[in-house]
Amino acid sequence: MTGAQRRAQIQAQLSANTDPISASSLARQLGVSRQTIVGDISLLRANGDAIVATLRGYQYENTAQPTAVLVCRHFPSDTQDEMQRIIAAGGIIKDVMIEHPLYGQLRGSLEIGTVGDLNLFLAHAKQHQGHLLSELTDGLHMHTIAYDTPEQLVAIKKSLRLAGYLYEE
Incomplete structure (x- = not known):
């Protein structure tokens, strides 16, 4: 799996879940290290994805809420x-x-x-x-x-x- 494919999988996982997903969980699912996931999240954010880190993991930010x-x-x-x-x-x-x-x-x-x-x-x-x-x-x-x-x-x-x-x- 390429980095681009992995980041697409991360986007799909985060989009499909309302609860946060930990970097460790994503790493296990995708067969890479936790640090690779952290780097992928940074790249996704740099490309405009509104991903926030919570104490329980990553999730897309709810921008509809005032x-x-x-x-x-x-x-x-x-x-x-x-x-x-x-x-x-x-x-x-x-x-x-x-x-x-x-x-x-x-x-x-x-x-x-x-x-x-x-x-x-x-x-x-x-x-x-x-x-x-x-x-x-x-x-x-x-x-x-x-x-x-x-x-x-x-x-x-x-x-x-x-x-x-x-x-x-």
């Missing part, structure tokens, strides 16, 4: 509560962004839409002794939030505002 960027500020210990509030109100946390004084905007893809996703994120952070991007900016950060209805966005903002996390001037 999004909003919310500015938040809180302590690292409030991260789980902040994210639970967004999920509970029907949101999907697409990413986290900060404005870094040296590098400009730094963005981390999250794709957290369920309590399971959140628990996986928190477990990975603990396991890898990870630091939050917001720790570089005194807790100030932005999230791109996907939602289905305007009422969900209102509920998300209300919940974050109630907790004191929504940064509004």
